[in-house]
Amino acid sequence: MTLARLRTDIASLYKSSPHPDIIVPEGGPSDLTKVSVHLLGPASTPYSEGAWKVRLIIPADYPGSPPKAYFETKIFHPNVQPNSGEVCVDTLKRDWSSQVDLKHVLLVIRCLLIEPNPESALNEEAGKLLLENFEDFERMARLMTNVHALKRSSFAQSTPSTSSSTAATTATATESEENSGTIYADIDQSSQQLSVDKNVLRPLEHTQRGAAPGSPVKTTKPKKKVGMKRL
Known part of the structure; x- marks a missing residue:
């Protein structure tokens, strides 16, 4: 790990959030290899009323290797693994x-809430619904948000420029998480806004179940064009 680079990235993140929907707690992490934030659901999406705790696990050779990202609050999304997050x-x-x-x-993770990709889904049920019936997908995503997510309204006063408000609302939401019993168990350990090109929104394509190693990946074209409403 390039410690100087990691410290620079974390300092930049904790100095100013990359987006108002990304709530960064005050003070910085106690462990530089684990960074937690709260992600608010973007407007005009089925996730708009919710908030989720997201954790980044930084590898020993960062930035040579990417961090891993986990939703610690349960979410119904094609590109989030249901069990581990x-x-x-x-x-x-x-x-x-x-x-x-x-x-x-x-920012990339936030973009996934606006434009999920059902073609290579980790949550097969969510991916199938998004491909076959967008209205049903929206209904289920909204229902699961209401059941499992934190309330976005808990963070309504939080902005990157109001650190004291951020600290208060983050503490409230964290207490709510601990009492809800809906977040995942802790995951073992295993920054200027950049423009997001079309490739960063393409989730990893997985080899089809039962395919031979090295064989080409086949994808099924959606029956109709679907997509999340953009901000």
Whole structure:
């Protein structure tokens, strides 16, 4: 790990959030290899009323290797593994570049809430619904948000420029999480806003179940064009 680079990225993140929907707690992390934030659901999406705790696990050779990202609050999303909460997106896999910082990583994760990719889903149920019936997907995503997510309204007064408000609302939401019993168990350990090109929104393509190693990946074209409403 390039410790100087990691310290720079974390300092930049904790100095100013990359987006108002990304709530960064005060004070910095006690462990530089684990960074937690709260992600607010973007407007005009089924996630708009919710908030989720997201954790980044930084590898020993960062930025040579990408961090891993996990939703610690349960979410119904095609590109989030239902059991572990792991996020799968090409930016954190084969498209990783040492020029990408932690702020960019968090922006990519937020973009997934606006435009999920059902073609290579980690949550098969969510991916199938998004492909076959967008209205049903929206209904289920909104229902699961109401059941499992933190309330976005808890963070309504939080902005990157109001650190005291951020600290208060983050503490309230964290207490709510601990009492809700809906977040995942802790995951073992295993920054300027950048423009997001079309590749960073493409989750990792997985080899189809039962395919021989090295065989080409086949994808099924959606029956109709679907997509989340953009901000």
